[in-house]
Amino acid sequence: xxxxxxxxxxxxxxxxxxxxxxxxxxxxxxxxxxxxxxxxxxxxxxxxxxxxxxxxxxxxxxxxxxxxxxxxxxxxxxxxxxxxxxxxxxxxxxxxxxxxxxxxxxxxxxxxxxxxxxxxxxxxxxxxxxxxxxxxxxxxxxxxxxxxxxxxxxxxxxxxxxxxxxxxxxxxxxxxxxxxxxxxxxxxxxxxxxxxxxxxxxxxxxxxxxxxxxxxxxxxxxxxxxxxxxxxxxxxxxxxxxxxxxxxxxxxxxxxxxxxx
Amino acid sequence: xxxxxxxxxxxxxxxxxxxxxxxxxxxxxxxxxxxxxxxxxxxxxxxxxxxxxxxxxxxxxxxxxxxxxxxxxxxxxxxxxxxxxxxxxxxxxxxxxxxxxxxxxxxxxxxxxxxxxxxxxxxxxxxxxxxxxxxxxxxxxxxxxxxxxxxxxxxxxxxxxxxxxxxxxxxxxxxxxxxxxxxxxxxxxxxxxxxxxxxxxxxxxxxxxxxxxxxxxxxxxxxxxxxxxxxxxxxxxxxxxxxxxxxxxxxxxxxxxx
Ligand SMILES: Nc1ncnc2c1ncn2[C@@H]1O[C@H](COP(=O)(O)OP(=O)(O)OP(=O)(O)O)[C@@H](O)[C@H]1O
Ligand SMILES: [Mg+2]
Numbered sequence: 001x002x003x004x005x006x007x008x009x010x011x012x013x014x015x016x017x018x019x020x021x022x023x024x025x026x027x028x029x030x031x032x033x034x035x036x037x038x039x040x041x042x043x044x045x046x047x048x049x050x051x052x053x054x055x056x057x058x059x060x061x062x063x064x065x066x067x068x069x070x071x072x073x074x075x076x077x078x079x080x081x082x083x084x085x086x087x088x089x090x091x092x093x094x095x096x097x098x099x100x101x102x103x104x105x106x107x108x109x110x111x112x113x114x115x116x117x118x119x120x121x122x123x124x125x126x127x128x129x130x131x132x133x134x135x136x137x138x139x140x141x142x143x144x145x146x147x148x149x150x151x152x153x154x155x156x157x158x159x160x161x162x163x164x165x166x167x168x169x170x171x172x173x174x175x176x177x178x179x180x181x182x183x184x185x186x187x188x189x190x191x192x193x194x195x196x197x198x199x200x201x202x203x204x205x206x207x208x209x210x211x212x213x214x215x216x217x218x219x220x221x222x223x224x225x226x227x228x229x230x231x232x233x234x235x236x237x238x239x240x241x242x243x244x245x246x247x248x249x250x251x252x253x254x255x256x257x258x259x260x261x
Numbered sequence: 262x263x264x265x266x267x268x269x270x271x272x273x274x275x276x277x278x279x280x281x282x283x284x285x286x287x288x289x290x291x292x293x294x295x296x297x298x299x300x301x302x303x304x305x306x307x308x309x310x311x312x313x314x315x316x317x318x319x320x321x322x323x324x325x326x327x328x329x330x331x332x333x334x335x336x337x338x339x340x341x342x343x344x345x346x347x348x349x350x351x352x353x354x355x356x357x358x359x360x361x362x363x364x365x366x367x368x369x370x371x372x373x374x375x376x377x378x379x380x381x382x383x384x385x386x387x388x389x390x391x392x393x394x395x396x397x398x399x400x401x402x403x404x405x406x407x408x409x410x411x412x413x414x415x416x417x418x419x420x421x422x423x424x425x426x427x428x429x430x431x432x433x434x435x436x437x438x439x440x441x442x443x444x445x446x447x448x449x450x451x452x453x454x455x456x457x458x459x460x461x462x463x464x465x466x467x468x469x470x471x472x473x474x475x476x477x478x479x480x481x482x483x484x485x486x487x488x489x490x491x492x493x494x495x496x497x498x499x500x501x502x503x504x505x506x507x508x509x510x511x512x513x514x515x516x517x518x519x
Contacts, residue, residue: 043269076479104468121359125357129352129353129355130350130355130356130357130358132315132351132355133349133351133355133356133357133418134311134357135315135316135317135344135423136315136344136347136348136349137368137418138341138345138369138372138373139368139372139499145478171402
């Protein structure tokens with residue numbers, strides 16, 4: 001009997017804890033986003049975050065995209081040639097890249113790079129009293145540290161995904177023409193035929209959401225970290241894991257929203 | 262300003278972390294234009310006390326009044342306004358390591374839009390010189406400085422905006438004796454020249470007597486003694502005397518664990 005009660009209590013506590021954590025995150029997000037639109041604005045902080053997220057993530061995202069496009073072309077050609085549907089390779093590559101793999105893979109790569117860096121930086125500021133120091137210097141830390149990063153994520157990720165889309169298609173094109181011997185003009189014509197504005201736009205919208213998720217998790221975990229270097233380490237890990245899981249979950253939700261009509 | 266109203270007035274301030282009671286009913290008045298030195302053993306809650314007044318830690322109960330206005334019942338804007346008049350030197354410096362030293366020092370001025378960046382740079386060099394740092398330090402990053410230099414930059418940052426109230430959490434710890442005396446002089450100067458009110462935490466009795474008009478001792482979350490700083494070495498209170506003379510035997514039993 002007691003064991004049962006204990007188990008129930010444990011479940012209750014866990015559920016309660018989870019709700020509490022989710023609530024805190026939502027409040028943090030609302031507060032952060034509300035500071036994005038209210039002055040004062042910290043242009044320098046935004047620029048710094050934008051360069052960090054957008055520019056310095058370019059190599060990683062570009063490489064990921066090129067290889068993904070190449071693999072897609074290779075895989076689909078071996079799968080599809082049996083039905084002599086070689087022309088489908090072009091459409092498969094362009095649709096997968098723009099709708100799914102571009103935003104999701106770019107999101108995951110950036111989560112690993114930027115989410116971790118943000119959590120580590122803000123977490124260190126927290127445990128060394130720098131965040132407290134900000135508020136004693138007439139500066140709201142949410143405005144100064146969180147809002148510029150959220151905005152930078154929102155803008156930088158779609159731009160990265162534009163690059164990822166182009167390079168992904170290019171990767172597929174290279175494999176298809178060089179290795180599989182497709183006619184290059186026909187391949188390009190097929191690609192352009194199949195691609196629709198909706199595909200690209202939905203991918204970019206996803207990217208914008210992912211950008212906010214990544215920076216939000218980094219900021220949230222860093223902001224709430226405690227307990228010295230170990231706490232900052234834990235915050236960094238949580239930020240990356242949480243952002244990655246959230247990206248995949250939101251990917252499903254957004255796909256449902258865009259395409260399940 | 263009415264001298265009858267203390268600059269800072271604390272009543273029944275309590276704060277616990279979990280089950281650990283850190284502040285247990287602090288009552289303290291600090292008159293305008295004076296400097297109060299707070300002494301007390303390591304972990305007695307001195308830093309927590311300052312952070313409560315700054316609003317960085319929410320006290321459980323009690324009132325904090327600045328110029329007779331109850332901070333905890335003020336609206337947010339009023340609180341922010343009051344707090345922007347307090348300058349703070351953190352125990353560990355808490356310098357922004359992503360910014361060069363001069364921007365650290367001028368941060369408050371820039372945040373309040375009180376001057377252009379060029380003016381702020383000039384002002385920062387001036388304040389850095391006051392704390393005995395060469396102008397070229399301004400362009401270095403805080404991580405390139407020694408601990409004592411970081412402390413002085415923290416001090417420069419706290420006084421740069423010439424705040425009305427100044428908090429110093431161990432301003433001279435980690436400085437050599439001469440620099441310590443210089444910093445003490447600087448603090449006294451700020452209080453006298455700017456008419457600021459200061460609260461300084463220190464473990465250094467010589468420095469306590471130099472900077473303090475009054476002194477208070479914190480022990481187990483309570484103020485156990487307060488009086489003129491000149492009396493510190495012979496208060497007649499066995500606890501304070503043990504502390505100021507650094508004796509092992511006495512009413513305060515250090516809990517040492519292996
Ligand atoms: N954020 C916090 N969470 C939990 N406990 C805390 C926190 N901040 C302080 N404490 C506890 O409060 C007590 C007082 O800490 P405080 O930093 O005020 O000491 P102090 O008097 O400044 O000591 P020192 O002279 O060593 O700086 C300590 O025992 C510390 O463990
Ligand atoms: Mg302390």
